[in-house]
Amino acid sequence: MNLTTDPWIPVIGADGRQRSISLHDLFASAHELRDLSVKPHEKIALLRLLICITQAALDGPKDYDAWETCRDSIQPAVKRYLEKWAASFELFGDGPRFLQVPGLKAAKEEGEGNPATKLDLALASGNNASLFDNAAGLPRAVESGRLALTLLAFQCFAPGGRIGVAKWSGADTPSKGSSNHAPCTPSSMLHSYLQGNTLLETIHLNLLNQEEASDLGPKGWGKPVWELPVKTAGDKEAIANATGSYLGRLVPLSRSIRLEAEGRQMILANGLDYPLAPIFREPAATMVQRDEETAVLGVALGRSIWRQLYSITVKRRSNKDSISGPLALRNLGEAQGCTLWIGALATDKAKIEDVVEAAYDIPAGMFRDAGRKLFEEGVALAASWQEAVSKSVKAYAATLKLEPVPYDRARHHFWTVVEQHVPTLLKQTDKPEEAGDLKASAWGQRVKEAAHASFDFACSRQNPRQIQAYAIGLQQLFLPKPKDPNAPVKKKASIKK
Numbered sequence: 001m002n003l004t005t006d007p008w009i010p011v012i013g014a015d016g017r018q019r020s021i022s023l024h025d026l027f028a029s030a031h032e033l034r035d036l037s038v039k040p041h042e043k044i045a046l047l048r049l050l051i052c053i054t055q056a057a058l059d060g061p062k063d064y065d066a067w068e069t070c071r072d073s074i075q076p077a078v079k080r081y082l083e084k085w086a087a088s089f090e091l092f093g094d095g096p097r098f099l100q101v102p103g104l105k106a107a108k109e110e111g112e113g114n115p116a117t118k119l120d121l122a123l124a125s126g127n128n129a130s131l132f133d134n135a136a137g138l139p140r141a142v143e144s145g146r147l148a149l150t151l152l153a154f155q156c157f158a159p160g161g162r163i164g165v166a167k168w169s170g171a172d173t174p175s176k177g178s179s180n181h182a183p184c185t186p187s188s189m190l191h192s193y194l195q196g197n198t199l200l201e202t203i204h205l206n207l208l209n210q211e212e213a214s215d216l217g218p219k220g221w222g223k224p225v226w227e228l229p230v231k232t233a234g235d236k237e238a239i240a241n242a243t244g245s246y247l248g249r250l251v252p253l254s255r256s257i258r259l260e261a262e263g264r265q266m267i268l269a270n271g272l273d274y275p276l277a278p279i280f281r282e283p284a285a286t287m288v289q290r291d292e293e294t295a296v297l298g299v300a301l302g303r304s305i306w307r308q309l310y311s312i313t314v315k316r317r318s319n320k321d322s323i324s325g326p327l328a329l330r331n332l333g334e335a336q337g338c339t340l341w342i343g344a345l346a347t348d349k350a351k352i353e354d355v356v357e358a359a360y361d362i363p364a365g366m367f368r369d370a371g372r373k374l375f376e377e378g379v380a381l382a383a384s385w386q387e388a389v390s391k392s393v394k395a396y397a398a399t400l401k402l403e404p405v406p407y408d409r410a411r412h413h414f415w416t417v418v419e420q421h422v423p424t425l426l427k428q429t430d431k432p433e434e435a436g437d438l439k440a441s442a443w444g445q446r447v448k449e450a451a452h453a454s455f456d457f458a459c460s461r462q463n464p465r466q467i468q469a470y471a472i473g474l475q476q477l478f479l480p481k482p483k484d485p486n487a488p489v490k491k492k493a494s495i496k497k
Contacts, residue, residue: 001144003089003098004082008145009046010037011199020145023053023089027078030200039122040343040357042149044184044191044284045156050203052250056224057081061209067331071204088226091148092261098148099155099251102231103169104258104267113265114164116142119150119257121157121345121352147263155252155271158182161350166256166269169232173256173269181347182254183274183282187298188346190305191284192312192326195339195359205338206328208246208283215319217280219245225253230272243274246283283327286312294322299344304415305358306422310376312342313366329367337363361423363430371429378425378443385451386414388477389458396459396473400466410458417450451477 001008007020012034026033036043057077061067082089088096096102106113117123120142142150160181166173184191194205214220222228222245230238230253242248255271274280277287277294286297288311297311315332316324332338343357365371389410397405425443428435435441439448455477461470 001091001148002086003091003148004086006145008148010149011035012037024079024082026050026199027053027075027082030075030203031198033199034197035195035199035202038149039153040355041121041157041184041345042153043341043357044193044343045153046149047193047202047206048156048184048250048284049152050199051206052224052247053081054078054203055207056227056247058207061207063209063211064331067207067209070207071200074200074204085226088229091144091151092259092263096226096229097259098226099151099253100258101168101253101256101271102229104173104256104269105167106267107165107167107172113260114268116147116259116263116266118268119147119154119266121150121154122355142263144263147259151257151259152251154182155254155257156182156184157345158254159185159347159350159352163255163270164268166267168256168269171233173271174233174273175270177270179255179270180273183249183252183276185345185347186276187296188344189282189285189296189298190308190312190342190344191282192286192340192342193284194326194328194331195341205331206284207331208327212319212327212330213246213283216246216283217244217249219248221246222248224248225251239272243272244280249274249280249282278322281322286314286325287323289323299346299356301346301354301356304419305342305356306360306419307379307382309360309362309366309426310372310379312340313362313372315367332367335364337361337366361426363426365430365432366426370432374432374435374438375425375429377438378428381438381444382415382418382447382450385447386411389414389451389454392455392473392477393458395476396455396469399469399472406458410454413457414450414454417453418447421446421450 004023007022007025009023009026010018010020011026012018014032014034016034018037021029036046038046054074057080058070058073061070089098090096091098158179158181160179162177163179165177193202196202196205210221219241222241224247225242228238228241228248230242242253252274253271254274256269258267260266277296281287282296287294288297297308299305312325313329314324315329316327339359340362341357341359343355345355346353363371366375390407393407393410394405397403421443424446428441428443438444455473459470459473461467
């Protein structure tokens, strides 16, 4: 199977229908395709591949001016590029293989092998959790196209932990049976991409120019791993390119893998180690200041992504800035908004917990300090109302001597209702000077209504005792906030006699 000519990438066409197509067909029709039709972590992996191919085919763009004019060059350039490198995109065979290392053999003669289904992070296979799958332990064949997609996603997102040792060109694979996270996984990092009306527009919006990519890591622009393949574990030049350059890291080799011809089994061992910030800055990640250190912004399960938009929408002002959202934001004009797609694979050490995604229409005001400050204050206002709801629910439960207190019922309802009104807060960021008192604004009113509705939802009032408890809790909800004990005390003016 050759990934340039055989179908394997699920997409949504202009007619809204889903189909699988090859790399050649994807780029040929990218101006008509709406989007990829895959799970969030698979979408991130595919976007990295498509961006890598495009940037390698263009060998650029060199700078922002070149980026502005390169969109019409993408499709013909990629067509020529895929024809030139087609042999590197074979899934099987004796020659070069896509994201597989040559000369890989099982450590023991009889071989132990791993089921190829282990590549699919959503299946219960090997040590993968049964989070999305109930057929654990059953022998399963994987269609070649699906196998290619899961191989790509696995190389980007494989969680760290213990792993088997294999022989790579006669030597043991690295790290003696342990492995670190693949480059897209650490801290359950949020990956953010500008989303266009077509797949071609999406790819173009997320291209970095060579000036932008030059300071991401020690090896600068670099080459894709198929142009400078890693042939052995001691191939220093190729490994430095694969782990320390922009193009080299986009499509990683975090695991040493060799698929068997029928695609049911594989040899799996540790691959290359991918250093993180400050050594290398992932372009689609958001970097924040935490405890006086620069850290990757990760997804927090139980907290919606929109509550972190004020961090994600920070534009990088110069190549030296360490704190910012995704670097592609610099492609936007000063007065230009965008649609931002955000996704992540949530992990707890080596355990996969969930996948998340969201898309938001971001106004231009969110890319200015005043707009982001207003949004952050709006999030804080919502959090204060959620705290007030919890205190009210506690008062209700205490009156009835109710255990357990229905905190979660109220909290989940509150944030679900509030999230429906996020566009209201985003709209206010375009003209923060007109927002006035945030509590009295449209956003403030919606949040207050959500707090009342959530208290109603969590606290029944069907008998006299419940009605009495409800009244006590409701009174608590609308009590004025206690004064800050640390706030400075205003001195009363003295009256002279």
